[in-house]
Amino acid sequence: MIVSDEDTPTPNVPIIENRFKKNRVENNEIDLSTLERDPGLRKQIYDYPVNQRDTIIRAHINHSPIQQTLSVYPKSGLETHKRSFQASWFKLYHLLEYSESLDAAFCFPCFLFNKPSGMGHYGQRAFTIDGFQNWKKVGGKNCAFLHHIGTECTSFHNVAQKSCDDLLNEAHDIRNVFEIFTEKERKNNRLRLKATIYTVCLCAFQGIAYRGHDEGSNSINKGNFREILKGIGYFNTELEELFRTAPKHTLYTSPSIQKEILNLISTRARRMICEEINGGKFCLVVNEARDQSNK
Numbered sequence: 001m002i003v004s005d006e007d008t009p010t011p012n013v014p015i016i017e018n019r020f021k022k023n024r025v026e027n028n029e030i031d032l033s034t035l036e037r038d039p040g041l042r043k044q045i046y047d048y049p050v051n052q053r054d055t056i057i058r059a060h061i062n063h064s065p066i067q068q069t070l071s072v073y074p075k076s077g078l079e080t081h082k083r084s085f086q087a088s089w090f091k092l093y094h095l096l097e098y099s100e101s102l103d104a105a106f107c108f109p110c111f112l113f114n115k116p117s118g119m120g121h122y123g124q125r126a127f128t129i130d131g132f133q134n135w136k137k138v139g140g141k142n143c144a145f146l147h148h149i150g151t152e153c154t155s156f157h158n159v160a161q162k163s164c165d166d167l168l169n170e171a172h173d174i175r176n177v178f179e180i181f182t183e184k185e186r187k188n189n190r191l192r193l194k195a196t197i198y199t200v201c202l203c204a205f206q207g208i209a210y211r212g213h214d215e216g217s218n219s220i221n222k223g224n225f226r227e228i229l230k231g232i233g234y235f236n237t238e239l240e241e242l243f244r245t246a247p248k249h250t251l252y253t254s255p256s257i258q259k260e261i262l263n264l265i266s267t268r269a270r271r272m273i274c275e276e277i278n279g280g281k282f283c284l285v286v287n288e289a290r291d292q293s294n295k
């Protein structure tokens, strides 16, 4: 579930609210115009926060691979047999990249889908982080470029290439499924979800039960969660109308949605506590609570 807490009031928890806002700013600020594109200087995708990686990958794809064609490439190697990068290699390996700053070759899809754990793969580190410069190994039956690509469809390069193609294939992009909603529907869904988030926070902060004994449509007391939500609707006719006319699958009031939101909040609260004590240990003292049957 994608939840934006923008404009969602959090009941009487100013410290947590401020931290939420701080994290939100840190996580969402991506200035794509300043994205480093030189393959030898750019940051690895896995070094970005998880929620930014997809945007960064798409930005790189939109720019296409860096294939600088120079009139003369720097020569390196043995004094008697110096070699250099060849622009013609771009035609043979259309996703090959060249970094002018490092005078080195990189592989575009492998960079986009590189993982810290995958550095042991043949040539992956050279083609994604360090840059490949061993020009004498290009060409022939032991060509380093071909070796890097691999013959198996499960090779790191081929899997990365497939992921790249899938991302470019608009029909597979889940965001297009969301595009079928109109702007007004999205706004209405968000408003309903915000009301639910507020009510979940309020119940949690007050330490009261969410559910009632009978939550049926004829019940005179549907439990704290539904009754509070109904109370908010009394003073906001737009919201009341939205909940009354919403399709069942976008009500966002089911117990599973309540638990999902509560889980998201508790995860963030735990993370903030850990940050505050710099990764130290903490414990919770939980008071005993018994129900009517003394269990």
Ligand SMILES: [Zn+2]
Pocket (backbone or CB within 6 Å): 107, 108, 109, 110, 127, 148, 149, 156, 157, 160
């Ligand atoms: Zn590759």
